[in-house]
Amino acid sequence: MQYDVLIIGAGSAGLAAALTLGRCLRRVLLADGGRPRNECSPGVHGFLTRDGVTPAELLRLGHEQLRPYETVEVQCVRIERVVPEAGGFRATGRGTADDAPLSITARRVLLATGVTDVLPPLPGFRELWGRGVLHCPYCHGWEVREQPLAVYGQGRTVTGLALLVSRWSPDVVVVTNGPGHLTPNARRRLRRHHIRINEEPIARLVGTDERDLRSIEFADGSQLARAALFLHAPQLQRSTLAEEMGARITSKGAVWVDSGLQTSVRHVYAAGDTTPGAQQALIAAAEGNRAAILINESLTREECPR
Numbered sequence: 311m312q313y314d315v316l317i318i319g320a321g322s323a324g325l326a327a328a329l330t331l332g333r334c335l336r337r338v339l340l341a342d343g344g345r346p347r348n349e350c351s352p353g354v355h356g357f358l359t360r361d362g363v364t365p366a367e368l369l370r371l372g373h374e375q376l377r378p379y380e381t382v383e384v385q386c387v388r389i390e391r392v393v394p395e396a397g398g399f400r401a402t403g404r405g406t407a408d409d410a411p412l413s414i415t416a417r418r419v420l421l422a423t424g425v426t427d428v429l430p431p432l433p434g435f436r437e438l439w440g441r442g443v444l445h446c447p448y449c450h451g452w453e454v455r456e457q458p459l460a461v462y463g464q465g466r467t468v469t470g471l472a473l474l475v476s477r478w479s480p481d482v483v484v485v486t487n488g489p490g491h492l493t494p495n496a497r498r499r500l501r502r503h504h505i506r507i508n509e510e511p512i513a514r515l516v517g518t519d520e521r522d523l524r525s526i527e528f529a530d531g532s533q534l535a536r537a538a539l540f541l542h543a544p545q546l547q548r549s550t551l552a553e554e555m556g557a558r559i560t561s562k563g564a565v566w567v568d569s570g571l572q573t574s575v576r577h578v579y580a581a582g583d584t585t586p587g588a589q590q591a592l593i594a595a596a597e598g599n600r601a602a603i604l605i606n607e608s609l610t611r612e613e614c615p616r
């Protein structure tokens with residue numbers, strides 16, 4: 311096998327795993343397939359010692375700090391296929407810049423491929439994503455605190471998110487883009503927290519040149535001035551590799567892992583947003599670090615049989 315570990319994805323999870331495995335003197339290939347999930351965000355917030363750093367700068371630092379570790383190789387490649395082979399796996403892919411084919415072997419695989427957010431197909435959502443349209447109050451609530459905010463969605467999801475967002479602002483309006491499918495109890499809870507509900511269909515979001523939200527324009531021509539809109543967007547896996555390898559996927563579309571971050575395919579691990587649970591850059595980095603330790607221990611057990 312050419313490498314001890316193939317890490318697929320060079321976001322927070324993949325970079326943290328590469329750092330730890332480099333420090334274990336492991337031969338690692340870090341396959342950097344391109345942009346991270348948060349690339350359109352002005353800052354990564356809540357990352358210890360790096361609060362507010364741009365996503366690109368966080369990754370630049372991650373790559374820079376890998377440099378002393380000579381056993382870690384970084385390649386700009388998108389992995390397209392991973393198949394089992396005696397002693398490990400064979401992975402094939404293509405260079406993201408030159409389309410050059412790649413074929414390598416590794417004893418273990420770590421999937422750190424992240425997710426992608428599926429935004430409503432309404433004018434303005436994609437354009438303002440990461441700035442005026444936000445996914446998480448823990449990441450961006452402080453930046454828009456005390457300002458007029460909207461929360462988009464329907465049913466239980468929007469109720470929970472709106473109640474959460476009301477911690478950051480006393481002026482929150484739920485916008486449902488048509489029937490909100492809210493139970494009488496949900497409406498009561500929202501009212502009790504002074505959260506208004508607007509079920510008028512949305513025509514578009516109006517933003518500034520800096521991609522801040524200015525207002526929500528409804529189909530009836532009315533406008534609602536808002537500084538930001540939060541939503542829980544459905545997600546898709548950035549890569550279908552786990553599924554193609556036959557790994558178990560949860561009912562919510564995440565890659566299932568056991569308590570040791572191993573997928574249902576032996577010797578294939580997963581970390582970061584791709585797995586179930588909270589999604590934050592620091593959590594992804596911590597999971598990458600933990601997966602690396604568990605992989606190193608698994609390799610050590612193989613190398614040092616009883």
Ligand SMILES: Cc1cc2nc3c(=O)[nH]c(=O)nc-3n(C[C@H](O)[C@H](O)[C@H](O)COP(=O)(O)OP(=O)(O)OC[C@H]3O[C@@H](n4cnc5c(N)ncnc54)[C@H](O)[C@@H]3O)c2cc1C
Pocket residue numbers: 318319320321322323324341342343344345346347348349350351353354355356357387388389390422423424425427439440445449450548549551581582583584589590591592594
């Ligand atoms: C708009 C926005 C703002 C955010 N703001 C914050 C914030 O302020 N604070 C915070 O803590 N979190 C924030 N997050 C969440 C944070 O971005 C994620 O939790 C974090 O990026 C997860 O890291 P990851 O390594 O798991 O995935 P990612 O960072 O998405 O990295 C996955 C990488 O894998 C690569 N990849 C995928 N498939 C392949 C393949 N087949 N071959 C090779 N490479 C592949 C992708 O190109 C990508 O580079 C934000 C998210 C969004 C959407």
